[in-house]
Amino acid sequence: MAKNGQTQNVTIRVQRFNPDVDAKPYLASYEIEATADTTLLDALEQIKATLDGSLTFRRSCRHAICGSCAMNVNGRNMLVCNRRVNALLDRRGRVTIRPLPYLPIIKDLVVDRTSFWEQYLRVKPWLIPPENGAAPAGEYRVLPAEVEALKMAETCIMCGACYSACQVVAMNKQYIGPHALLKAFLRVLDPRDAAPAERLEIVGGDDGVFRCHTIFNCIDACPKGLDPTFAIETLRKLAQKRLAFAAERVERQKSLGTGRDA
Numbered sequence: 407m408a409k410n411g412q413t414q415n416v417t418i419r420v421q422r423f424n425p426d427v428d429a430k431p432y433l434a435s436y437e438i439e440a441t442a443d444t445t446l447l448d449a450l451e452q453i454k455a456t457l458d459g460s461l462t463f464r465r466s467c468r469h470a471i472c473g474s475c476a477m478n479v480n481g482r483n484m485l486v487c488n489r490r491v492n493a494l495l496d497r498r499g500r501v502t503i504r505p506l507p508y509l510p511i512i513k514d515l516v517v518d519r520t521s522f523w524e525q526y527l528r529v530k531p532w533l534i535p536p537e538n539g540a541a542p543a544g545e546y547r548v549l550p551a552e553v554e555a556l557k558m559a560e561t562c563i564m565c566g567a568c569y570s571a572c573q574v575v576a577m578n579k580q581y582i583g584p585h586a587l588l589k590a591f592l593r594v595l596d597p598r599d600a601a602p603a604e605r606l607e608i609v610g611g612d613d614g615v616f617r618c619h620t621i622f623n624c625i626d627a628c629p630k631g632l633d634p635t636f637a638i639e640t641l642r643k644l645a646q647k648r649l650a651f652a653a654e655r656v657e658r659q660k661s662l663g664t665g666r667d668a
């Protein structure tokens with residue numbers, strides 16, 4: 407293993423596939439020099455710049471915030487911009503990078519995320535405000551436990567690692583999926599949102615929360631340490647008492663007060 411300031415030769419195996427010329431995907435090996443700080447994304451950039459300019463992959467921020475560089479590394483989904491090569495070498499000094507599984511490959515490490523975004527839009531991830539005059543005169547009030555839950559859901563970067571690790575998604579692209587259910591959870595818990603019953607009807611339908619097999623792959627895959635399973639479990643309970651929950655929330659806002667007189 408390379409120590410600070412040292413370099414070592416490592417092998418990066420990358421799944422390649424160009425639909426214009428290849429009948430099926432194959433693994434190509436590249437020898438590169440890595441230091442203790444070389445990330446997997448650095449390694450891919452090095453391959454592209456010095457060994458094979460046709461290598462295709464997505465990346466943008468390099469800071470684990472844009473979500474575009476999620477790939478499958480040694481069999482696990484992760485972001486490649488915040489993981490060091492050194493820490494992921496197998497016993498033969500190799501790392502194997504493949505595209506996110508269960509999604510159509512466009513080229514090399516780039517997958518088609520159409521179903522991911524379609525499911526995201528299906529839960530209406532935007533805030534639906536109350537009709538004119540229905541908002542409280544003061545601020546909305548949220549319980550500390552709700553703030554914690556919302557914070558957890560808010561830090562999702564839409565990388566798709568959970569979606570592509572989900573066995574239900576693998577079998578059924580109609581399933582809404584952990585990423586979109588996490589967003590639905592965010593809106594359902596947000597007291598500013600005026601459509602919790604409508605949202606719970608969507609996520610409680612045939613393609614929603616009751617399809618989850620609670621395998622926890624989404625939690626294992628999430629590079630942000632989020633818990634989509636908790637969100638799904640919460641939505642399940644709320645979907646079962648959908649209309650009662652919407653009414654309860656109105657009453658609770660009244661009982662918490664608005665912080666100033668109307």
Ligand code: SF4
Pocket residue numbers: 561562563564565566567568569584585588627628629630631632634
């Ligand atoms: S929940 Fe985690 S793994 Fe899933 S899209 Fe959001 S950040 Fe990525």
Ligand code: FES
Pocket residue numbers: 465466467468469470471472473474475476485486487488
């Ligand atoms: S490049 Fe943006 S998350 Fe990795």
